[in-house]
């Protein structure tokens with residue numbers, strides 16, 4: 001039985017067209033700057049996001065961490081939302097690689113407010129760490145794929161500029177945000193010094209992220225990437241997947257969002273399931289079954305045995321993520337499984 005895998009949008013497999021592009025990629029030694037396919041991907045990414053230059057990196061974590069290293073000195077403080085990927089899921093690397101501390105600020109569904117950020121910025125004082133960087137996340141993962149409205153972004157980045165902070169966008173899913181709002185990724189990126197986005201999430205590439213920024217910063221980031229062992233050789237084979245993803249998989253993200261809406265509606269119709277359909281903005285559906293007599297683990301096992309994979313995000317609390325390897329019919333099939341497993345009086 002083929003599984004319907006809703007654990008994450010990272011589980012996609014390269015399509016036949018993508019594999020073809022990878023197999024036929026022209027390559028060279030990228031550490032010498034001689035891989036034409038990597039160069040093409042970096043230029044394409046920079047162009048799409050309206051920046052001067054790009055840097056291909058193996059993972060989104062490396063993208064974020066190189067940028068934190070670039071923007072800070074050891075002992076500095078970096079403001080992040082308290083459930084930010086940078087804080088929760090990057091292995092503590094901001095403290096170990098850059099020697100900075102993260103200042104976690106609570107947001108609403110992952111989204112920070114102007115006043116909360118302003119209150120967290122330290123005044124210059126001998127005793128306190130110096131706040132030097134604000135990192136925002138678009139869309140917000142733990143927030144449920146939530147999207148910062150452009151005006152909020154503008155207010156937050158204006159505020160950060162006023163205090164002289166550098167600005168980094170963890171734009172792992174910034175293309176999902178753009179698909180939702182119609183605001184271009186370049187309009188979002190314009191507000192930040194550095195932006196990193198993932199090719200390996202909803203865009204469906206097997207590997208990779210790209211950082212975009214001005215040429216001077218990208219040159220520094222390239223050196224930092226080498227320091228961390230991220231200088232890769234004939235990596236055009238992977239960059240080709242990224243180029244293919246940007247060419248073929250951006251315009252279909254709206255389909256993932258519709259599928260998530262559809263799934264949320266089906267979940268909403270199941271007695272005992274708590275889901276806020278209106279909060280489903282992009283490709284993630286968060287839901288709870290607080291009254292279920294079964295344990296979280298048992299619920300996951302029953303779903304798995306019926307052919308659906310999910311992630312638990314808390315006690316009887318789950319996340320379903322749509323992506324290019326699941327269809328509208330899969331949503332109906334998953335909905336039926338959920339109706340059996342999750343129904344409670």
Ligand SMILES: *Cc1c(COP(=O)(O)O)cnc(C)c1O
Pocket residue numbers: 058059060061062064085086137139140141170172173198200201209
């Ligand atoms: C996935 C993700 C990353 C990077 O993850 P990698 O697995 O290292 O590519 C960064 N930020 C957010 C918000 C993410 O969801």
